[in-house]
Amino acid sequence: MRVDHRISDKATLLTRFSLNQINGPVTNPDQTAIDPSFGVNFFDHQRNATVKYSRTITPRLSFVTAFSYIRSTPFFPTINHGGPGAQLR
Helix, strand or coil, X not given: CEEEEECCCCEEEEEEEEEEEXXXXXXXXXXXXXXXXXXXXXXXXXXXXXXXXXXXXXCCEEEEEEEEEEEEEEEXXXXXXXXXXXXXX
């Protein structure tokens, strides 16, 4: 979502927010040729927010202030849900 607002003839405000939910397997083509079931599942929740204020002081001088926030929280679920003491088979 993005909103542009013209405050006056000399001032503008831009705001933007995006949310992206990514999930899927990460695969290695060399490994999948040996074992087609090979792949690492992942989930990534990405967020981005921006606020930008621009003001024209004179035709040759302008003022810009911007603030941005980015967060990415990747998660790789484990196949072995038995915990650290679980036996591998």
